[in-house]
Amino acid sequence: MTLTDRLPIPHAKAEVKNITCEFCIVGCGYKSYKWPAGTEGTLSDNAFGLDLSQQQFVDGLWCSERMFNTVTDRDGKHYNFMVIPDQECVVNKGQNSVRGGMMGVSTFNAASATRDRLKEPMVYRGGMQMETSWDEAIGLVAKVYKKIIDRDGADEISHKTFDHGGGGGGFENTWATGKLFHTAIDTKSASIHNRPAYNSEVHASREMGIGELNSSYYDASIADTLLIIGCNPYECQTNLFNVHMLPNLQRATVGEKQKEFEKGESAAAAKIIYVDPRRTASITNSMEAAGAENVLHLQLKPGTDITLMNALVSYIFEQGWADEDFIKNHAENFGAMYKANKISLEEAAKITELKVSDMKKAAQWIAAPKASGHRPRTSI
Ligand code: SF4
Known part of the structure; x- marks a missing residue:
């Protein structure tokens, strides 16, 4: 059997565990299946409870070669090992990205390329990296630290x-x-x-009291406007984009989604604003999903995003769209901050090289009240 032809089928007695992807903060759910090498289930009697003689769906319960490995466990026995996306996980709903979808093949296997792992500390000696003991490595680092602290102070480390x-x-x-x-x-x-x-991954936001990683994926699926600053979610947080943003962007164009949203407050497609000097695959895909009229790419001069943010805040205030109660109850020294950072769209246009009309459009999408009088749900 070559693994490119077929993979063994986990049988109903396979050990199944819920695991979380080890790679990024999206935190997609996976299931691992482990069962003794040389045994397997059948097309009709297997751990998935599916009739595998039938073609499965693209996002269905099936395993690619990259999700599979054979491992030797601590008991010295050989096992088949499979890591596939969890259909029931609310985060990824059975989807994987190229990173998470490789957890099976990247698991340690002494007979594959993954055997080349760092097992002992290495120290540079005689012109090459050589293995050493943990005791020696820790002792060496501690002595260097001590010398620096004694001579120059701890902040030099x-x-x-x-x-x-x-x-x-x-x-x-x-x-x-x-x-x-x-x-x-x-x-x-x-x-x-x-x-x-x-500092914060979102520069300056933590200093303003807004911690990063603070939004729910659900927010991305119901937002009226998504404001994406300097990131490329399709390529870098694939399942967040595919599972939560994309259906929201497709509201106007996808039948079932449209029906779902028509029961709610709004059936219009979400609008999405990208602040990014680069034209990324996220932007192209968003245009395809939501229509170009619902995507705004603010392709600013690199390094001018603070100017853009100040200009948007200033314009939103001038229009009377700011949530003054929220500011009164949750912000300190807002007046002084506003006065110091106020900038017109015209002045910001000279610095950012953006069009005034595009910045106006962004501010409208972010903050102008909806026809119902409600504030837009803007996910930043
Ligand atoms: S998006 Fe990809 S890398 Fe991130 S947690 Fe999900 S599967 Fe893993």
Whole structure:
């Protein structure tokens, strides 16, 4: 049997576990199936409870070669191992992305390329990287730290650490390293994987009191307007885009979705604004789904997004579209901030190289009241 021809079928006694994708913060659900190598179910009697003699749907319960592996477990026995998207997970509803869909093949297997893993600390010695013991590696790092702290102070030690860890693991995953860096070494110099400092992934928003990763995927599926700043969700958070944003963008054009939304407040397609110097695949796909008239690409000069945000805030205020009660109850020194950052659309156009009419349109989509008088549901 070659794995490109067929894969073994998990039988009804396979061990099934719910797992979360290890790669990104979308946190898609998967199911793993493990069963002894050399055994398998049949087309009609299998762990999926499906008649596999029939063609399955594209997003159905089936396994690609990349979702499969053979592993040797701690008991020394060989098992077939399959990781497939969970149909019941509310996040991905049976879909996978190219990253999550590879969890099966990327699982450690001593007989495949995944055997090349770092198992011991490496130290550069005699012109090459050589394996060493943990005791020696830890001792070496500790001595270097101590010398730097004694000579130059702890803040001369910077640390860079991963953060997300899939499924929104975030800081829980960095609890021990956080204690080491912030308490034991006591350095103020820190940043996580993709940031220049220990700041928000959405620059300046945390400083304004708005934590990142704070929105529900459900919000993306019911928003009237989606404001996407400097990110490319189709390619970088695929299932969030495909499962939650796309149906919302398709409201006007897809029959079943239209019926669903007609029961609710609005049957119009969501509008989507991209603030990005690049023309990404997300933009092309959004235009295809929602129609070009519902997609606005603010292709600004790189580095001018703060100017754009200030211009949008200023214009929204001038139009009387701001939620003044919210500001009164939740913001401090708003008046001073507004005065310091106020900028006209004309002035912002010179800096950002955007059209005044496009910025006006963006502000309208974000904040102008709907015909019903309600504020638009804008997901940022
Ligand atoms: S979008 Fe892809 S990488 Fe992110 S959690 Fe889902 S399957 Fe994993």
